[in-house]
Amino acid sequence: MDILVIGLNHKTATVEIREKVAFDGPKLGEAVTLLKATPSVKENIILSTCNRVEIYAGVENHDAAIEHIKTFLAEFHNVQRAPLDNALYIHNGTKAVKHIFRVASSLDSMVVGEPQILGQLKDAYDFALKKKSTGVYLNKLMKKSVSVAKRIRTETKIAESAVSISFAAVELAKKIFDDLATKSFMLMGAGEMAELAAKHMINSGVKDVYITNRTYERAEELAQEFDGKVIPFEHFIDELIHTDIVICSTGAPDYVLRKEHVQQVMKARKQRQMFIIDIAVPRNIDPEINDLDNVYLYSVDDLQGVVDTNIGERNREAEKAERIVASEVQSFLKWQESLIAVPTIVAIREKAEAIRKDELEKMLRKLGPVEESTIKAIEQLTNSIMNKLIHPPTAALKSEQEDRDIMVDMAKRLFKLETEENNGKEE
């Protein structure tokens, strides 16, 4: 059995292709069932997110399986083979295991360390379990992937700091105020980025939300969206006395908040800390305000700088994570190797058991009516003879050694197993 990864992601495929081959909604169930029915694919899991579509398969003959899966993808989604083939990457063996570990640990993600992918992978696996499309190999691989991802999460700082401007703003607010539940927040102006940042700030649990805008109607709209209170634009400076966090993004060509204003505000608030975020370009808030005690002013560029540092930090941590992945791949391969002997061991046991039962029946027929206790005794006797006989060879097959392939081969010949095993496969 070999593990196969066939897929495409944000690095190899454009959004158009990714959208076309995504398995959303009912398509996923249909696809898993169809793949399960493909003879060359023994086990399968389909992972489909907005950044990647990947099929993990347990296969015997991987050339045939690759062809089948590719054709399946093209036909299922009704896309042409050529552009699809160009976007697809195919891994097997060690590389496949490594790839899946890297995906689970978010090392292969667009934003390294983002936490969603592990959940998405778990969902994909749970779904496959429900459809009974997985077996020993993929089950073990998935469990291992989750544990590798968790190990990386705890042993490295790969997911530690914020890598988007909105999250960086929330993180900073928490480092200034600690508990946002007692803090009030004001959104000045509007705009995509400001509204996104405001949304994150509000979701972090601020107590009061104030909205102010030059256009009163727009302020009312936003107040409804964010469940806030409208402050007339002329009065916003007075309201700053009760505001701890400000996100500002008005279209004003000049500063709407000057140093003198904030000085007065700070005096009135008895110097309680203020965190002001100026998202507007050109700036709306006098940068000198940052020099005032207990006022922390961040512009978009400042936040971007924070984000860049954090991304750099994550990339450094990713190197550590890669080393963990490499060592975990090795340990998985060891397990996989130990599996080579399993079918043979099972076959030996089955054969021995069959012989025992056969002979026992013959014997009982010859003996005629016997007492229950005698039958039990004979059962026990034959069982223990059989177990003692097959224990040494099976133990030898299980043990770790380099020439395991040869041992397995020898065992098959010694116990005349070939035919039985082939029969088993065709079932």
Place this chain on the structure above:
Amino acid sequence: MPFETNVLFFEIALTFYFLATISGIIAIFRGKKATSRATLYLAAAGFLCHTVSIVARYMKGGHIPVTNMHEATSFFSWCILILFFFHEYRYKLGLLGSFIMPIVLMLMLSSAFSPREIKALSPVLQSYWFGIHVIFAFLGDAAFAMACGIGVMYLIQERFVKSKHLSGLFQKLPSLQVLDEINYHLITLGFPLLTLAMITGVIWANAAWGTYWRWDPKEVWSLITWLIYALLLHMRLTVGWRGKKAAILSIVGFIIVVFAFFGVSLILRGQHVFV
């Protein structure tokens, strides 16, 4: 000299504090959470030995061991550690030990290098006011030492937020508001204790010498300390001297406490001098 319990355990405690300080410094620069935990455990081990040492000395001398420089600084450190464990338990600041243990180590080292003989208690100290007075004074000073450590943490964290360069240490330090609040709590704890120490001292002075206030250098410097912290509290409540100003003042305040502690004894002399 044969081994004495108080000496032996003092040395062991000193060693543990030294290791805790090293581990605390590592925790600042490149440590993980485990390093901070190691700092805490080492400090706790040191504290246990330290307690044994102080109790042994108490039993040997028959009075609270604060009558010479060695005993006083050792007892002072011990009070700081009590407050440290309390705050660590309550707020789980993680890196607090990294900033408190160096203060403790410095005090313990100066204690280690002071003469250690136990002398008979001079008549004036044989009063129940003695115990009450010194316990208020040392706990108050310990609160100020903690406020100083927290103040340093505040200034570092404030520097990160203001300068917009957020390093790994920024992630590990607590938020500004929490640091500021703890600083404030500590001052509101230390100030009444200092006030009580001064009141009991004044009553005791009157009982011992028949005069309340003698402008002894220690008395003068205690008054200066008291005024500094009174100013800090007053300004905080009226015009909001919080954050950076409070942090700086609590560091300055503690420097004066340390001077009042050592400087007055070593340079200026007076009734509070340890003989």
